Every structure is written in structure tokens, then in C-alpha cells.
Amino acid sequence: MANNEFLQEMSVTFRNMRHSDEMVDVVLVFEETRVKCHRLVLAASCEYFRRMFQTEMQERDAGEIPMKNVSSTTGLLLVEYLYSGNIEMSTENAQELLAVSDRLLLTKLKKNVEEFLCEHVEATNCVSLKNFARLYGLESLLEVTHRFLTTHWKKLIDMQSEIDELTEDDLITLLTTYGSDEGSFLLLQKWVRSSHGRIGRFMDLLQNIELTLFSKEFVWRTIMSDELMQNPKGVKIIQEAMEALLSADRNLSLVVGDFNRNIWISVDGKQWRVIQVPFSECGSYSVTSSSDGFIVSGGLANKTPKRECYAYVTHTRQWRTLPPMSVGRYYHSSICDQDEFIVIGGRINEKSHLDSVECLNLKTLEWSQFPDLPQARCLSNLLHVQNQLFVVGGYLTKTTTARDIYKFDSTERKWQTCSPLPEKCGSVGAVSFDNKIFVVGGQLRSCKQYDPCTDRWVQLPRPRFGHAFGPALTWKDKIIVCGGRGTDSIEEFDPQSDKWSTWGLKVPKQCDMCFALITNGHQ
Structure with a gap:
């Protein structure tokens, strides 16, 4: 008989003997539950019990051994593990099982539970599990929770229980890493208000945030209205931030581009200058602004969808190559939010549209997959409103427009459907402003406002001109x-x-435009 079969049969025999009270000689007490066991089996399968029964501990000859701080449910699972090597783990019992395995020197079980917890890290437990990992020296879990927290930190803003458990050191790490993101101020707001003793730390912790990189609208509406800023030091910080933002406004440049490799920049608002591109044969790409310029991704070259991505750094006027997407695509959409560059949808040919979503971490330069869109599409508008990602409209086929609006639920990791566009709005532009979505332009001269809080649309005055594919x-x-x-x-x-008004400056060409964005620092 093979060794494994022999050991399995022995395990079954011991379990049957325990259940029938044969030769049991000790009782483990878990709360009100008494479990009869064999000292020999306990000592053979658990280092803690082996030492207990071999030394002069008072439990050595005791008929009953109280197992303090172990629930009845976990105690029964533990005894089953000691007799069989098997145990049922769940998100409800994993932390108690690990604490017990650490106490009873069950190294293998402790490692198995740690691996289980690593696979179940999410927004609702990442902070508490990180603290738990520190308490028990769980290096793998500490690494996983740290990586999750730095990638999905914005989810904490709506997770009060996790905010409560976030340590000041971990908060400072997030603020210094993402201090140029407006979400960092919202996170600080929630953290200091989660406990009365934290309020006094607000002004000191605020120094880790770069208010001068926020929008004037956010500083004006959110920061200035916060009562924690209503003090001489806070007022001075706001004044300095607004002065810096107003000064930066004077250095802003407008960048526009078509689908045929032409990109122009206007520094003075009077004339255009061409930006040379490193991709001579590729068009139909997607372009989005980044923290230091803009990013060009994908496109079509010689009837082949491309995977390549390039970043243009405004102040150096230099291009750099980014890791390619997993799938070549064109007429897709993209957005950059701090250290995340996201691409969605697009085409692989005229008849085949994509529903896939990819995300590039601009710090690690690693791609990851988002859940697929509910329906494949191209030429959609992609934007953030109050830290939530929205997909607006687009094309389902070459001629069929989409009225759907999707919102990504970062907690559930799935797309949700919002109230659709009131009318067909092909080739429109869309922006986020004042926590609302504005859909403008297109063939029908659209101008509509969507409020995510009420899930309702409002019609606004239409522009004077039609702006089909006008970003x-x-x-x-x-x-x-x-x-x-x-x-x-x-x-x-x-x-x-x-009210609408018309600029004196005009775009360089009358054609389908791919993108328009604002950048800072181009001379």
C-alpha cells in the first residue's frame, strides 16, 4: 500500500475513534463546546501541543484544556484539521484561523491562510488586512495589500470603515505619492473627520498635498468651503495656490490633432505650430492629456491595427515610447488619471469592434485588464466625474451610434448603465465640469448636461455651428x-x-478632429 494511502486510512481511523469516543484522553474546551481528542494525535500534528505534553506545563496532565480566545466554530475546524490536514477557509473565519495557527505554531496552516487572504484582498478590507499583516509578520500579505492600496487608493474615500483603520504613516505615503491628485484632498478630509483626535493633524498633513496642481474650480468650490481651512494658515495656503494657478493659466497651450498624424500647438492663442510625430504612417489613433503632456496610443497603419503607445513631454518637446497594449486597436478612447492610463473599445477592422478595457500603470509600466464593456464600441468619450469613470456614447457599427452611458463601479469591479443620451449624439464631444457631464457639438449641435447624482439630463442652448468630430x-x-x-x-x-461665443482663433483644418487638450510648459 502506498504511503499516502496508509496515512489517509490512519487519519480516517483516528477520526472515527474520536467520534466514537474510543481511547480519547483529553478534552479541548472552545467557549461552551467540549471536544474529546487524543493527546497523541494532538502532539503529532501540532508543535504547540507536543511541547505542552512534554514539559511541566499545568495542562500536561489535565483532563480538560481551555482554549481561550478561540470560538467554538473555529475550534471544531481546528480539531478537524489536526486529525485530517483539511480545513474549510472563508473570508469570515480566515483571520481567526491565522491568529490561532500563529499561536499554536501551525506554520503550514498559517501559510495557507495567508495565501487565501492574499487572493481575497479588496477595497472593503485592504487597510484592515494590511494592519493584520503587520501584526502577524505576513510579508506576502503585506506586499499584496500595499500594492492594492497604492493602486486603488481612491476607493477608500467611500469606505468609512477602512478609512478609520488607515494609519497616519500609510496616509502620508498615499498623500506624498498622489498629492497632485484632487482625490488626495478628499481622502485627507475623510481621514481627519473619521476620528475626533485626528482633526488637529489636518494642517500638518495638508503639507503633503500639491494644491497648485489642482484645478481652480476644485480649490474654489471644495477646498475654500472646507471649515478646516478657515484659519489664517489655511487662508494663506489657498491664496498661494490660487496665485500659482492663475499664473499657470497664462502659460497654458492649446493642442489639437486630426486622425491623420497632424498635431498642432498654439502657445499664444493666435497661431499654430506643428508638433513632429514619431509615427509616420499611423493614423486613427487615440490621444489624451497626461500630467506632463499627452499620450498617443494605437492607430491604423497599412490596414493593420497598432499596439504602440507614445508619450509626449511638453516642456522637453521629446517623445518617449511606452509599453504596447495587448491588442492592436484604432478609433478607441483613452484617458489618463495620475498614474493610470486607460484605453477602451475601438476597432480591429471596419466590421469588428472591441469591448476590452486595458490599464497601464505609468509608474510600474505594467498593463492590466479591466472588466469588458457591456457592449463593444468605438469613438466613445471617456471621462472622470468625482473619481468615477464614465463612457459616453460612441459607435456600435460604422453608422450606428450608441446612446448608452456606462459608469465603472470600482468597488464591485463592474460597469453600470446610466440614463441614456436623450437623442442620437454621434460624433459629439464630452467633458466633465462642476461634477457633471456636458455633451456638446456633433452633427446635431448638441449641448446637454448630465448629473450623475440624479441620473438626469438637461437640455442647454445649442452652439452656433455643427461640430461633427469636434473634440x-x-x-x-x-x-x-x-x-x-x-x-x-x-x-x-x-x-x-x-451662453455661447466664438473665438478669434480657428483650428488649422476643416476636418474630423481626433482630440483637443490643454498642456502646460510649452515655449
Whole structure:
């Protein structure tokens, strides 16, 4: 008989003997539950019991051994493990099982539970599990929770229980790493208000945040209205931030591009200059702004969808190559939010659209997969509103427009459907402003506002010109739509007055435009 079969049969025999009370000689007491066992089996399978029964501990000859701080449920599972080597783990019992295995010197079980916990790290437990890992010296779990926390830190803003457990050191690490993200201020707000004793730390911790890299709108509406800033030091910080932001406004440049490798920049608002590109044959790509310039991804070259990605750094006027996407695609959409560059949808040919979503971590330069879109599409608008990712419209086929609006639930890791566009809005632009979505331009001269809080649309005054494939952006608290098919006009919408006006500057060509964005630092 093979050794494994022999050991399995022996295990079954011992278990049967325990259940029938044969030759049992000790009782383990878990709360109100008494479990009869064999000293020999306990000593053979657990170092803690072996030492107990071999030394002069008072439990050595005791008929009953109280197992303090072990629940009845976990105690029964533990005894089953000591007799069989098997145990049922769940997210409900894993932490208690690990604590017990650490106490009873069950090294293998402790490692197995740690591996189980590593596979079940999520937004609702990442902070508590990180603290738990520190307590029990769980290096693998500590690494996994740290990586998850630094990647998904924005989810904490809506996780009160996890905010409560976030240590100040971990908070400082997040603030110093992501201090240029507006979400860092929201995280600090929630953290200091989660405990009365933390309020006094607000001003000191605020020094880890780069307010000068936030939008004027955010500083004005969110930071200035916070009562924690209503003190001489806070007022001075706000004044310095606003002065820096107003100064930066004077150095902003407008960058636009079509689908045919032409990219222009206007530094003075009067004339355009060409930006040379490193991809001579590729068009139909996607372009989005980044913290230091913009990123170009994918495209179509010689009828082949491309995977390549390039980043343009404005102040150096240099291009650098990024890791390629896993799938070649064109007419897709992209967005960059701090250290995450996300691409969605697109085409692989005229008849085949994609529903896949990829994310590049710009620090580690590693790609990861997001859940697929509910429906494949191309040429959608991709934007963030209050730290939530939205997909607006697009094309389902070459001629069929999509009215769907999707929101990504970062906690559940799935896409949710929102109230659809009130009318077909192909080739429109969309922007995030004042925590709302504005859909502007397109063939039908659209101008609509969507409020994610109420899931409702409001019709606004239409622009003067049609802007089919005229991209939109926000600039100085206004919404700008740039050119498009059949027009070179740039129009500006003021959400405060609900009025449109036309710029003196025009886009370089009357054609389908791929993108328009604002960048800082180009001379």
C-alpha cells in the first residue's frame, strides 16, 4: 500500500475513534463546546501541543484544556484539521484561523491562510488586512495589500470603515505619492473627520498635498468651503495656490490633432505650430492629456491595427515610447488619471469592434485588464466625474451610434448603465465640469448636461455651428468645442450664463478632429 494511502486510512481511523469516543484522553474546551481528542494525535500534528505534553506545563496532565480566545466554530475546524490536514477557509473565519495557527505554531496552516487572504484582498478590507499583516509578520500579505492600496487608493474615500483603520504613516505615503491628485484632498478630509483626535493633524498633513496642481474650480468650490481651512494658515495656503494657478493659466497651450498624424500647438492663442510625430504612417489613433503632456496610443497603419503607445513631454518637446497594449486597436478612447492610463473599445477592422478595457500603470509600466464593456464600441468619450469613470456614447457599427452611458463601479469591479443620451449624439464631444457631464457639438449641435447624482439630463442652448468630430475640453471654467467636419470654428460655452461665443482663433483644418487638450510648459 502506498504511503499516502496508509496515512489517509490512519487519519480516517483516528477520526472515527474520536467520534466514537474510543481511547480519547483529553478534552479541548472552545467557549461552551467540549471536544474529546487524543493527546497523541494532538502532539503529532501540532508543535504547540507536543511541547505542552512534554514539559511541566499545568495542562500536561489535565483532563480538560481551555482554549481561550478561540470560538467554538473555529475550534471544531481546528480539531478537524489536526486529525485530517483539511480545513474549510472563508473570508469570515480566515483571520481567526491565522491568529490561532500563529499561536499554536501551525506554520503550514498559517501559510495557507495567508495565501487565501492574499487572493481575497479588496477595497472593503485592504487597510484592515494590511494592519493584520503587520501584526502577524505576513510579508506576502503585506506586499499584496500595499500594492492594492497604492493602486486603488481612491476607493477608500467611500469606505468609512477602512478609512478609520488607515494609519497616519500609510496616509502620508498615499498623500506624498498622489498629492497632485484632487482625490488626495478628499481622502485627507475623510481621514481627519473619521476620528475626533485626528482633526488637529489636518494642517500638518495638508503639507503633503500639491494644491497648485489642482484645478481652480476644485480649490474654489471644495477646498475654500472646507471649515478646516478657515484659519489664517489655511487662508494663506489657498491664496498661494490660487496665485500659482492663475499664473499657470497664462502659460497654458492649446493642442489639437486630426486622425491623420497632424498635431498642432498654439502657445499664444493666435497661431499654430506643428508638433513632429514619431509615427509616420499611423493614423486613427487615440490621444489624451497626461500630467506632463499627452499620450498617443494605437492607430491604423497599412490596414493593420497598432499596439504602440507614445508619450509626449511638453516642456522637453521629446517623445518617449511606452509599453504596447495587448491588442492592436484604432478609433478607441483613452484617458489618463495620475498614474493610470486607460484605453477602451475601438476597432480591429471596419466590421469588428472591441469591448476590452486595458490599464497601464505609468509608474510600474505594467498593463492590466479591466472588466469588458457591456457592449463593444468605438469613438466613445471617456471621462472622470468625482473619481468615477464614465463612457459616453460612441459607435456600435460604422453608422450606428450608441446612446448608452456606462459608469465603472470600482468597488464591485463592474460597469453600470446610466440614463441614456436623450437623442442620437454621434460624433459629439464630452467633458466633465462642476461634477457633471456636458455633451456638446456633433452633427446635431448638441449641448446637454448630465448629473450623475440624479441620473438626469438637461437640455442647454445649442452652439452656433455643427461640430461633427469636434473634440471638447474645459479651459478657464469654460467648455470649448474645437472645429470638426466642415468647420474650423472654436466655440466657447459659459455654464454660468448658458451662453455661447466664438473665438478669434480657428483650428488649422476643416476636418474630423481626433482630440483637443490643454498642456502646460510649452515655449
